[in-house]
Amino acid sequence: QVQLQESGPGLVKPSETLSLTCTVSGGSISSYYWSWIRQPAGKGLEWIGRIYTSGSTNYNPSLKSRVTMSVDTSKNQFSLKLSSVTAADTAVYYCARAIVGATDFDYWGQGTLVTVSS
Amino acid sequence: QSVLTQPPSVSAAPGQKVTISCSGSSSNIGNNYVSWYQQLPGTAPKLLIYDNNKRPSGIPDRFSGSKSGTSATLGITGLQTGDEADYYCGTWDSSLSAGQVFGGGTKLTVL
Numbered sequence: 001q002v003q004l005q006e007s008g009p010g011l012v013k014p015s016e017t018l019s020l021t022c023t024v025s026g027g028s029i030s031s032y033y034w035s036w037i038r039q040p041a042g043k044g045l046e047w048i049g050r051i052y053t054s055g056s057t058n059y060n061p062s063l064k065s066r067v068t069m070s071v072d073t074s075k076n077q078f079s080l081k082l083s084s085v086t087a088a089d090t091a092v093y094y095c096a097r098a099i100v101g102a103t104d105f106d107y108w109g110q111g112t113l114v115t116v117s118s
Numbered sequence: 119q120s121v122l123t124q125p126p127s128v129s130a131a132p133g134q135k136v137t138i139s140c141s142g143s144s145s146n147i148g149n150n151y152v153s154w155y156q157q158l159p160g161t162a163p164k165l166l167i168y169d170n171n172k173r174p175s176g177i178p179d180r181f182s183g184s185k186s187g188t189s190a191t192l193g194i195t196g197l198q199t200g201d202e203a204d205y206y207c208g209t210w211d212s213s214l215s216a217g218q219v220f221g222g223g224t225k226l227t228v229l
Contacts (some may be wrong), residue, residue: 047218104153104168
């Protein structure tokens with residue numbers, strides 16, 4: 001059974017860079033799209049972007065200038081960096097998997113809360 | 119403001135049927151498959167429906183999906199108290215701002 005687990009600091013200071021890693025277990029990271037999705041408290045889902053195992057990326061245009069994603073196939077991990085964070089970036093961050101050509105996410109991590117505060 | 123439009127809330131009694139609508143445009147729902155997710159309180163979203171109307175293994179047939187034009191609908195029959203959750207629709211948007219898009223979510227209350 002495929003499992004995804006987010007990890008990273010739960011508290012980030014304003015103007016700094018948020019960094020998260022998603023570790024994939026129970027299956028290969030290869031040949032899938034891997035996305036980051038966030039959800040502010042009491043609000044809906046927002047797609048941040050995705051990375052293919054080749055390293056190609058697609059980002060949400062509203063966040064593109066601040067987002068960088070990377071993948072390490074040797075460790076079965078992919079990562080998110082979001083720069084110049086503000087309180088508006090406080091949210092639960094999820095990692096999720098999509099099959100190539102699919103528009104759905106079949107596996108999700110449990111989510112990790114990141115709070116932006118000084 | 120979400121790209122896909124869902125009603126904020128719906129409610130029905132146990133055993134009854136409910137539908138949740140999701141409205142979009144030709145650049146998203148009109149030309150791409152729709153998926154639906156169930157998010158129980160304090161948990162991650164769970165895939166309920168993919169490719170408009172297919173159910174992943176383990177999802178009961180009480181849950182169904184359909185699509186017509188630029189709108190999609192999630193149906194739930196035989197409502198149970200355990201179905202109380204937030205439901206989200208999602209799809210790919212092929213416009214210049216291409217990317218995955220979601221509805222704002224619908225809170226289902228089982229009275």
